[in-house]
Amino acid sequence: MPTISAYRAAAGLAALLVTFAAGAATDAEYLKRGERAWKDVRVLADDDMEGRRSGTPGHRRAAEYVAAQFAKAGLQPGGDDGWFQSVGLRSRTIREENSSAALVGPAGERKLTLGTDAIFSLRSNVAPKLEAPLVFAGYGLKLPQYGHDDLAGLDLKGKVVVVFTAAPKSVPGAAGAHFGSATERWKIYREAGALGIVTILNPHSMDLPWERGAQTRFEPVMSLGPPEEDLLAGMRLALTFNPAHAAPLFEGAPRGLDELLAALKDGQPLPRFDLPWRIRTTTDFNTTGVTSDNVIGVLPGSDPRLRAQHVVLSAHLDHLGIAAVTAENEKADRLFNGAMDNASGIALLIDMAKRFKETKARPRRTIVFAAVTAEESGLLGSRAFVSRAKRKQQDVVANLNIDMFLPLFPLKQLVVFGLDESELGADVRAVAGPLGVTVQTDPQPQRNRFIRSDQYSFVRAGIPALALKTGFEPGTPEAALENEWFKKRYHAPADDLGQPVDLASMGKFAALLEKLALRVADRETAPAWTAASAFKKPRQTAE
Template sequence: MRHLLPSVLLLVLLCSGCEKPTESSSTLDEDTQAWWETTTILSSDAMEGRDTGSPGYARAAAVVAERFAAAGLEPLGENGIWFQEVPMEEVAITQAKITVGDRELQFLHDIQASPASAREIVDAPIIYCGYCDSTSTSQVKDKLVICHGTRREDFPSNGDRIRTMSEAGALGILFIADPGFIIEPPRWPFAYSRSVRLAGETFTPATFPTFSINAGSDALDKLIEGSGQNAKELIELGSQGKPLPTFEVEDRLSASFTLADRSIQSANILARLPGTDPSLADQALVLTAHLDGYGYGTAVDGDSLYNGTLDDAAYVALLIQLAERQSGKGFKRPVIFAIVTGEEKGLLGSKYLMKHLPVPQESIAANINLDQLRPLFPLELLTVHALDETTLGDDARAVATSMGIKVQNDPEPERNLLRRSDQWSFIQAGIPAINFVFGFEPGSESERIYRQWYREGYHTPKDDLNQKIDWEAAAKFNSFFYGLVEKVADGETKPAWKAGSKLGPTNP
């Protein structure tokens, strides 16, 4: 990122038509107003969704760097600048044609595949095998197998299904994406199909290709036409975990793909607020949030721009807000601000950062990550990832309790959220880390709102500046975050793993 930083004023002008909070200044506090104005800049249409390596991402990164400079932080990137370039390689499916008999499956709408699975399959026969357990392997050799991706206890995992069908000689699996998994239902259409890796890593095509089938479209009808089976009934039975038949499909599947490779670069933005206590100079607290989003993708209701307002522009904005609140005034411990790229492509920015740290790893005491936060309903309960693993959990509990917020461990570990954001890169390196999700009581209105957002907003164009925000909840979390950073950065003792932690360095 060698270009000059753009003027923030210019970007504010570009965003002059962007959505602002509807509350009057008398009801929305100044800090929350300022936070949302920064969010508005970073997730406006002018930033084009901040896709990794895109011009829009570069513009947003330049804004972050300029704001950090104005707030009195020190650059911590390469050669004394704000940026740490992350070289990457991308493989993308640019064209796909998939047919069953004379019926076409629309790629990204009816069916999805990763570039690793995208190899030409010519005239492959198909068999439907229900849940694809070990009892349904006798007829799968040299065929594509339709499997329900049912995610229930006492059923095989998708990994188990892949292993079982592969060992039985199947050519690949067409997974029916499980609509019964209401905790985090499948979202269609997919924005695109790309695989991004850090430069130097090898792209490895799948030896056993897998596809995902949209249970909400007529994709299964097209696949099994002529079999005498009812696709809707099969999907309902599969979602409920009820017995399913095995049967041959009349027509064969043909698929061809066009792949494109390219090298891209996208920058982490790194800055430091020096500490005030020389004895704690080797105990830096790292604050992270990811700047990248999806960019442009498959249109939903005519909108093809995935702005990524809550994922994660709003919480990059919160780190900027913290820096501006401090205005160069340090805590006892140094604080490193790491705005990372490529999270949506596999935590690539934070992985690269941990391999190319600007300070010795032993001088990093802890990480607080901001992602997966949805201020859409009252903040009364906070899910804290790794709550009981480190002393950071104790600090979070203390700050939350003082504000009337209850805390809990992750009630939905099957979603694997702990490993799906950038705190995981720090945990894997043995560094205490923590992340948060707005919690809710089962059956509450808050749960309804949360589930609806994951059905309709997550990784879609609807995560934009027009969605309804609970401003009181947003302000409450922001205050919680400020309090937690102060408690950890000024604390008497260094953050540490707890004895017996399942995530600590002795139990990676």
């Protein structure tokens, strides 16, 4: 019997042979491909694009650039009347000087410091003034199918629900993410008569330190305008609490914050109870209407039987724009170039369109290239895209989304969000193996990333979807690099063209994605959800 290492060596050799047999490209070819794609990143993440915030001239310039590249690559325009699909948005900006929040208890009022203790969320059309009792609902999840119900026996009527944005260990990660999204939560709380929501961020899984996130509170917040449905309708208050300052909420309550945080860390069940406080808020904000564009290109399918089915490759073009001036950032760089988030993803769409032209690809199904807007504002451009496709009775059978795929080191592993949810998982494995790339599911499901980018707009409509990024083993130098990237560059002006990037990794990622797109477009049958998937529901091809 071979030792483990001899066994590994043999397996490695076999993988190598397969690699050559499949005609995989060399590192030099990957590098060339990556270098070409990065040229588009250079254009899109240039200061000239002003951070590509939805609804700004900078975003429009970037959209025009993408449309020109799609045209050069021989795609057909798939927008309203040309390349652009116009998306109507409501934009809200806080006037914090006229806004306030306080906890009101038997002993009087306890003022909250906005920005430090808590911040208002303006994704819904919140009430200018509100006073209501608070009820703590633990994770706030009602999932009887997993034996979990935080709302059982709890009266939410006329109250504001206080929850941790997390899910217990007993609920699978993907389901926790889906049912823990703001819109799914609000469906349930609204039905139970709640007036609003106070979310306490989970300190054990925050992408950004509180201070960095809080700095963005003066930026405009958007929601979809008509004809799209307002999924947060009726939400009169949305407040996000700094976990480091949430202790006062639990003063005089049956349990204190520290005890709750300890249980939260291990995903243990949490108690629920009425809090001895009411919340009193004044929220003053300015609302305007804005439009921004999705850019849509189409490569028509070649098979008369399958071409009515669409496979959508998506990436978001928008980013965070230029920050409003505050005391803290006055002298600093305030332009969010968004090179990795997500000019790099758009560059892959352009790369693939060009590549399909160069190789004269003839996919059986129609492939749609969607450079969507307003992802950073809550996946709005992709939701508008999906709902329009539905109204036009377009049959979208799959979505492959690229958002911040982070080519920071060589591509040996691939993280796939949604890997176990549909037959697309097997497609990824089939194309990754011959390239010598192993496939892993989300190593940090508590960060909810399957629902945090545009693939989720498709998933919510019953369309199987995946999002892919460069992967790594925990505890390796690669893990440290990625960790460092999040700390220093995620949603920061330092996500710019000056950062290190592994262009061979980018080229190899593009090659993998190209093979995956073609494989999905050429499948015999449209991909189905796996039987155990939390997202399983029939595709909705018409209203």
